[in-house]
Amino acid sequence: MNRICLSLPTNRACSATITAMHQEADYAARRFGAEVRLLILDSADDTARAAHTRTVAALPARPGVTVHHLDEERQRGWLRRTITGAGLPEPDRLLRLMLPPAVSYGACTNRAFLLAAALGCRSVHRRDSDSTYQVHAGEPVHPVHHELPWLGRPAAEAATAVTPDRLDPARARRPVSLAGASFIGELSVDIGEMRDLDEGVYHDVVGLWAPAGASAAERRELVEESFTGAGTAPFTGDRATLGPVDPMRVDMCNVAFHHDVYERVPLPPATDTIGSDYFLLHLVHDATLPGILHNRHIENFYTPERRTDAGFLAYQNRFVKFLLSMLYFHHVYDRMAAEGAGLLDERQHVRADRIVAFLRESTRLDPAENIWRLDRIDTAYRKLGGRYERFAEQLAPRRERLLAEARQDIEEFALLTEAWPALVDAARRTAHGPGGR
Incomplete structure (x- = not known):
């Protein structure tokens, strides 16, 4: 039987999402005919977590779920037992990379990957707590419809x-190796207010995630398609395309x-950095x-917390750290694209050692480009x-701390990638994985 992991990492109240994912x-x-392990990784506060437990x-019992x-x-x-069982050096550091004290989009998904391995799953299907399914002809539009048959x-x-x-x-x-779609609705990154206030400033800031040497036309094209997903048009019928999947078309x-x-390769465990969970989209494409x-897009919405002053500051910080991470990731993406099928071994598996080499190589880059980014951000804001x-x-x-953190995030990603197979x-082998109902 095809056992899969349908995963929901969350740090907020999302009982409606849990119910919808169970469906x-x-x-x-x-x-x-799949055997589905619905995995909820709950980092929410006590009140929300208690509601999730209820x-x-x-949830009604369903065969195969x-x-x-x-x-x-x-x-x-469970992570502590797993890391101990792996016999790796610096176990406390690895535990922190897997379950850091701050928000990490990559780390929460890495935990899903490890737990899926423990549960004997052949694939991980990820959803988010600030999104919901579209409805067409009275039925939910489930992405798993296109994910399961061919993966x-x-x-x-x-x-x-x-x-x-x-x-x-x-x-x-x-x-x-991948099946995915995008979203409709609000921007995936909470910078719509910036665009409303000053479209010129919006273009300047969003354009900072392009490579420093990008032309004005390339930067403008990137800004126009960034964070917009599949727009706002609702689902009307299925379309699915096989081939190389552009990372910009998947969320x-x-x-x-x-x-x-x-x-074989995890996600970057960087904290407080949006976009840190997108690395494998690039890896699959470049390899x-x-x-x-497909076009079974999920509907994105903003949670009220983002609209508060504290939520605003936290999110803008994550956005800035994303922009700084691109100095290193653009280098790695360029190296992966040049390597192409050379990233695969004779069994068509990704060669993680090549990824580690590219990451370590990138940490030797001159930070001048990131200093320029911080200058532009300061002026724009x-x-x-x-x-x-x-x-x-x-x-x-x-500024100095942010510059150092951006490089350290890559160094820690390389460390985790080396440790990942173990x-x-x-x-x-760890206690048959987590129990369930």
Whole structure:
């Protein structure tokens, strides 16, 4: 039986999302005969977590569906046993990278990857707590509809059922390694107010995630398509395309990976950095592994916390750290793209040692580009005034620390990637994974 992990990492109240995902799990079990492990990794506060516990307890039993609801204490205990079992040096540091005290989009997904290995799952299907399913003809539009049939199978088999798109015949025997779509609704990054205040400043700031040498036209094109997902048009009928999947067309709230990808390379565990969970989208694309891009987009919405002053400051900090991370990731992406199929071994598995080499190489880059980015951010935010100017005032004394953190994040990603095979192997042996109902 095809056992899959439908995963929800959350740090906020989301009982409605849990209920909706349980319905998607039931759909996967009924429609495709899958054995579904619905994995809820709960970092929410006590009140929200208690509500989640009640929600899980009230879920109706469904054949083929098992729910695992783990708070941080249970996650930490299991991780500690796994890391000990791996026999790796610096176990406390590895535990911090897997379960840091601050928000980490990559780390929460890495925990799902390890737990999926422990549960014997062949794929991880990730959703987010600030999104919901579209409804068409009275039924939820479940992305698993396109994720399950072909993931892990040779691309040549999938080509008979979905539209081929530039699929090189030489890659037809490679496995479908990713299936994903995007979102509709609000911007995925909370900078819409900036665009409303001053579109010129918005273009200047968003354009900072392009490589420093990008042309004005390239920067403008990037800004126009950044963080907008699939727009606002609702779902009206299925479309699915097989081939190389552009990372700009997939969102991590709506993606599935085959285990041959995530069991070899994790995500960057950087804290307080948006976009830190997108690395594998680039890796699958650059390694010339086939994927399926479909149109069962998820609906994105903003939670009230983002609208508060504290939420604003926290989110802008995560956005700035994302911009600084691009100095290193652009270098790594360029190296991966140049390597192409050379990133794969004779079994068509990703060579993690090449990724580690590129990461370590990037840490030797001159930080001048990031100093330039911080200068541009300071000018732009002060021009906007109000709370943006206050954020710039708080950012100024932290410049050196932010520059150092951006490099350290890459160093720690390299460290975790080196340790990853041993962690995955130990996860499979650790107490049969978490219990469920």
